[in-house]
Amino acid sequence: MQLNYFLMKLSKQLLSAYLIILITVFASCSTNRFTLKEKRIIKKSGTNNIMQIMLVSNQTDSITLYKKSRNIKADSSNRHLTTLVQKMYVTVRDTNNPGVGIAAPQIGINKRIIWVQRFDKQEKPFEAYFNTQIVYYSKTKSEGREGCLSIPGYRGFVSRSDTIIVNYDLLNQTNLTDTINGFTSIIFQHEIDHLEGILYTDRIKDKSKITKRIKKN
Template identity: 35%
Template sequence: MILPILAYGDPVLRKKASEIQKDYPNLKELVANMFETMYKASGVGLAAPQVGVPIRLFVIDATPFADDEELSPEEQKVLEGFKKVFINAKMEDESGKSWLFNEGCLSIPDIREDVSRKDTIKITYLDENFKSQTEQYDGLLARVIQHEYDHLEGILFTDKLSSLKKRLLKGKLSNISKGKINVDYRMRFPDMKKAR
């Protein structure tokens, strides 16, 4: 089932998400719905708070990035078929050099900005079978994971922009909250109170 994605301005996007237990109701169904919603919106990652569920869960399918011709064959191979569920994730370390990359967000349609992030991360999480994992990622995968992880902490990519950039985007962000934007996927706008 395709779920409406919460738009910028919804208070759920600013909450720190809660950990869940193995018996969390309808978890498999929620994960399946999140993947379906993400694919419908042409995204590569989606966090549960973005669909109004304030729990520490996000899904990623980085396969679309594997077509990027600027990447090395090794990087393309890593991204190809990278599809994972992250439950109760905890960022253990962010290291390496910072680099800029143009990011967007399904909750903030039509805004893309260069965001600086560290290039290597170490993260612990539970997979969809509640098996504990500790993994290290770098490059584009690290960035996608950092972006989704931020959602669990109530952080949006626009928070990482300069105060000048934030001021310049204020009107656009306000319009997104009011639903004054054309999107080709289901969204719920905080200042409209219904999904479109």
């Protein structure tokens, strides 16, 4: 009787452990894959492969913008990923609507992918990063004016850390940790906020600091 009880209890424990493993594996796989909707967005593009920017003023778009993004395996053999990365670059470099950074949620993809212009490097290149996390924020902060492709026509003053330490993956699956200072650190913080479902306007308590941008003729 005791032996049967022990075997039954052991079987339940093994079943529970097996289910946990299955759930973990499934969650890992689903995190690293694009959804069918995301694949359709990647395949679709406008003139010169420029992708449509999600706007906070659009109710449907705002759902994506305020959703937290998930990790994606950096893999140069993933054609959907490489296509997305290339199209994001073309989009942020659009001469009609240029930016200094862009995050995947801004084009409808809730994955942790960003492009950042590295003003801290000699050639000021644009570079792509995957699964970026900020692991350190300096206590010293500065307030600067920011804008956003998803909130066109407006600017606002945001307080950000002067120095951050970030950890990220590159497309070749290299994992790096980098210390970023100055204006480039502001761009990183802005784009990583997008991955967390946060817009720069959410960080401005005094909404009077958000002003319309005056276009110069």
